[in-house]
Amino acid sequence: xxxxxxxxxxxxxxxxxxxxxSMTQSKARVSSVTVRGRTPLAQVQxxxxxxxxxxxxxxxxxxxxxxxxxxxxxxxxTAIAAALLLCAVAARSAGLLPENGAxxxxxxxxxxxxxxxxxxxxxxxxxxxxxxxxxxxxQHSAPSEAAIVHAFSEAEPYLxxxxxEALASAAGEVMSVGRCWEESLQKAIRSLEDGAYALRxxxxxxxxxxxxxxxxxxxxxxxxxxxxxxxxRGMDLARICDATAISIFxxxxxxxxxxxxxxxxxNPGSLPHLKQAKCLGFSxxxxxxxxxxxxxxxxxxxxxxxxxxxxxxIDTCASEFESYVPYFYSTYAQENESVVTDRKKIIVLGSxxxxxxxxxxxxxxxxxALRTIRSAGYEAIVINNNPETVSTDYTAADKLYFxxxxxxxxxxxxxxxxxxxxxxxxGGQTAVNLAxxxxxxxxxxxxxxxxxxxxxxNRDAFDALIRALHIPNPKGExxxxxxxxxxxxxxxxYPVLVRPSFVLGGRAMEIVANEEMLRRYLRNAVEIDEKxxxxxxxxxxxxxxxxxxxxxxxxxxxxxxxxLVERTGVHSGDSISVYPPYSLSQTVKxxxxxxxxxxxxxxxxxxxxxxxxxxxxxxxxxxxxxNPRASRxxxxxxxxxxxxxxxxxxxxxxxxxxxxxxxxxxxxxxxxIWYVKAPAFSFAKLGGMDTYLSPEMxxxxxxxxxxxx
Numbered sequence: 001x002x003x004x005x006x007x008x009x010x011x012x013x014x015x016x017x018x019x020x021x022s023m024t025q026s027k028a029r030v031s032s033v034t035v036r037g038r039t040p041l042a043q044v045q046x047x048x049x050x051x052x053x054x055x056x057x058x059x060x061x062x063x064x065x066x067x068x069x070x071x072x073x074x075x076x077x078t079a080i081a082a083a084l085l086l087c088a089v090a091a092r093s094a095g096l097l098p099e100n101g102a103x104x105x106x107x108x109x110x111x112x113x114x115x116x117x118x119x120x121x122x123x124x125x126x127x128x129x130x131x132x133x134x135x136x137x138x139q140h141s142a143p144s145e146a147a148i149v150h151a152f153s154e155a156e157p158y159l160x161x162x163x164x165e166a167l168a169s170a171a172g173e174v175m176s177v178g179r180c181w182e183e184s185l186q187k188a189i190r191s192l193e194d195g196a197y198a199l200r201x202x203x204x205x206x207x208x209x210x211x212x213x214x215x216x217x218x219x220x221x222x223x224x225x226x227x228x229x230x231x232x233r234g235m236d237l238a239r240i241c242d243a244t245a246i247s248i249f250x251x252x253x254x255x256x257x258x259x260x261x262x263x264x265x266x267n268p269g270s271l272p273h274l275k276q277a278k279c280l281g282f283s284x285x286x287x288x289x290x291x292x293x294x295x296x297x298x299x300x301x302x303x304x305x306x307x308x309x310x311x312x313x314i315d316t317c318a319s320e321f322e323s324y325v326p327y328f329y330s331t332y333a334q335e336n337e338s339v340v341t342d343r344k345k346i347i348v349l350g351s352x353x354x355x356x357x358x359x360x361x362x363x364x365x366x367x368x369a370l371r372t373i374r375s376a377g378y379e380a381i382v383i384n385n386n387p388e389t390v391s392t393d394y395t396a397a398d399k400l401y402f403x404x405x406x407x408x409x410x411x412x413x414x415x416x417x418x419x420x421x422x423x424x425x426x427g428g429q430t431a432v433n434l435a436x437x438x439x440x441x442x443x444x445x446x447x448x449x450x451x452x453x454x455x456x457x458n459r460d461a462f463d464a465l466i467r468a469l470h471i472p473n474p475k476g477e478x479x480x481x482x483x484x485x486x487x488x489x490x491x492x493x494y495p496v497l498v499r500p501s502f503v504l505g506g507r508a509m510e511i512v513a514n515e516e517m518l519r520r521y522l523r524n525a526v527e528i529d530e531k532x533x534x535x536x537x538x539x540x541x542x543x544x545x546x547x548x549x550x551x552x553x554x555x556x557x558x559x560x561x562x563x564l565v566e567r568t569g570v571h572s573g574d575s576i577s578v579y580p581p582y583s584l585s586q587t588v589k590x591x592x593x594x595x596x597x598x599x600x601x602x603x604x605x606x607x608x609x610x611x612x613x614x615x616x617x618x619x620x621x622x623x624x625x626x627n628p629r630a631s632r633x634x635x636x637x638x639x640x641x642x643x644x645x646x647x648x649x650x651x652x653x654x655x656x657x658x659x660x661x662x663x664x665x666x667x668x669x670x671x672x673i674w675y676v677k678a679p680a681f682s683f684a685k686l687g688g689m690d691t692y693l694s695p696e697m698x699x700x701x702x703x704x705x706x707x708x709x
Contacts, residue, residue: 171354227240231255256280275307308412329402349431350366365646452628476492482523498512564578571696593667599626
């Protein structure tokens with residue numbers, strides 16, 4: 001909401017300054033407004049001094065703005081709105097908007113500093129990929145899920161938010177920036193980490209036009225891909241607009257993408273088409289699929305032709321004044337604005353969009369690592385795409401690249417910056433999953449390397465290791481098809497715990513009691529093949545215990561042991577966690593410490609790692625899994641013990657041993673205080689979610705409490 005000077009009592013001018021935006025104090029009560037309709041923003045009725053207008057007081061005219069609610073607080077889209085305000089003022093000062101336009105009147109200000117021209121388009125997508133644009137009177141979605149923010153259209157600009165369902169379904173979001181709408185959208189899609197890397201999904205290929213249109217009209221979370229399939233088939237834009245109430249403007253932009261896909265299919269290997277495809281945001285992977293070749297072949301072609309993006313700076317002064325804000329986005333253009341220094345550089349991969357199972361706990365690790373890297377004298381560079389996190393504040397690192405976390409996009413940055421190495425063990429499973437493909441292209445993985453990750457996450461390699469170390473674990477097998485899974489469960493004995501490999505948050509993990517349930521799970525719940533094995537383990541009843549530790553290759557530092565309150569089978573992220581443990585014997589604690597040391601050294605960890613154990617009724621300790629990375633419990637244990645685990649682990653990854661850091665006591669004494677981490681659930685907000693706690697994580701946050709014993 002932009003209020004022209006004088007439109008509310010007591011308002012004063014908004015000033016712009018180098019490096020950001022500041023507001024002078026205002027006596028007026030400023031509220032957030034969610035509106036529906038297509039009228040320019042200047043016509044939005046502002047909240048009055050006492051009571052906002054009620055919805056029924058607004059006549060239901062087709063061209064009228066209809067207020068939905070007024071919220072006297074900052075909303076989740078406030079940050080991106082602030083960025084767009086800067087764009088609006090820049091465009092107005094550059095003469096891109098007419099002086100008498102409604103939008104221009106809405107943002108008229110006394111500019112004490114000149115601004116240049118608008119240069120980029122920003123796209124914001126929810127993690128669930130639910131996409132709504134400029135909806136009509138009968139199409140509704142939650143205001144929190146307004147999916148694309150487009151700075152300006154060719155005609156009179158206006159802002160439009162989608163109207164609210166009672167419940168939201170997105171748990172997080174990604175943001176992308178590009179020079180054109182098509183480029184920005186395609187970058188956002190591949191940032192979502194939902195398996196999609198293009199505007200069309202194979203699952204819609206066999207659907208009829210009528211089924212696709214009906215599906216898109218209902219507004220499910222993946223309807224953007226249904227729209228992509230319809231537009232690829234050539235369905236009339238007006239027909240889609242009538243069914244979905246999505247503006248023709250946005251549908252035409254989507255059509256540009258699908259039409260160019262056809263051109264790519266008809267011109268395999270064409271260098272001019274490759275260049276144009278990159279300008280429109282097509283990934284190497286998508287181009288390879290359309291040309292029936294490999295992603296590596298497309299990458300090597302780009303290397304031969306020196307076809308790489310340049311990086312533009314998001315400059316709050318729009319080049320009118322000398323300033324350098326190290327906040328960059330990629331685009332295929334001419335001039336590169338990212339100044340490459342001759343300092344030694346370390347790149348840290350962020351954790352991408354917040355989702356259940358991978359939240360801001362991982363951003364905590366990223367931010368503390370960046371601080372440590374800078375203090376060690378290196379140039380700290382972070383790559384992330386989540387607008388909600390601290391790591392995407394450009395002051396957190398020496399450079400911020402707001403880019404998708406894919407092999408291609410990360411390699412483009414590495415090609416420019418040529419860092420000493422890349423840290424992948426602090427960004428959750430998102431970053432870990434990139435390790436092997438980056439290493440295959442010659443990138444130096446700092447800290448825990450690909451061989452160690454393989455030992456921890458490959459079932460066969462892990463089983464061989466723990467047998468050699470004489471560490472017991474629940475009997476289990478990795479299977480790659482349904483029949484081998486059924487046979488394995490028979491050998492192990494029901495009930496069994498089944499889960500896909502290389503996932504976070506217990507995603508698709510389930511306790512299965514019989515063959516019928518197992519067949520249904522393997523058929524419907526997960527993708528299973530040689531590249532995506534499913535793990536089947538014996539289910540053991542007992543207490544779950546969790547540790548976070550640091551290994552430098554010679555010693556293992558164990559700051560504390562956490563005991564979980566809930567039964568085995570409940571995901572650790574959904575369980576109340578207690579430090580120090582309240583019911584474990586000293587014998588069990590010593591055994592856990594011994595197993596932790598053996599596993600850290602045996603796997604080859606260099607940095608943080610997490611282990612989950614089961615202690616049965618007899619006091620026997622079994623290992624469930626080892627995560628060769630920072631875990632979601634690192635912030636809790638760091639605050640409970642008073643030890644900055646991320647700082648210590650980062651220094652280990654940079655080559656400083658535990659002994660060199662002065663850490664002589666490898667097992668810290670327990671504190672005389674109880675620390676409790678309790679999960680927070682959003683069942684009231686996320687409609688349709690099963691409230692029964694299971695191996696698949698459902699909590700969306702947590703709180704910590706403590707008191708003396």
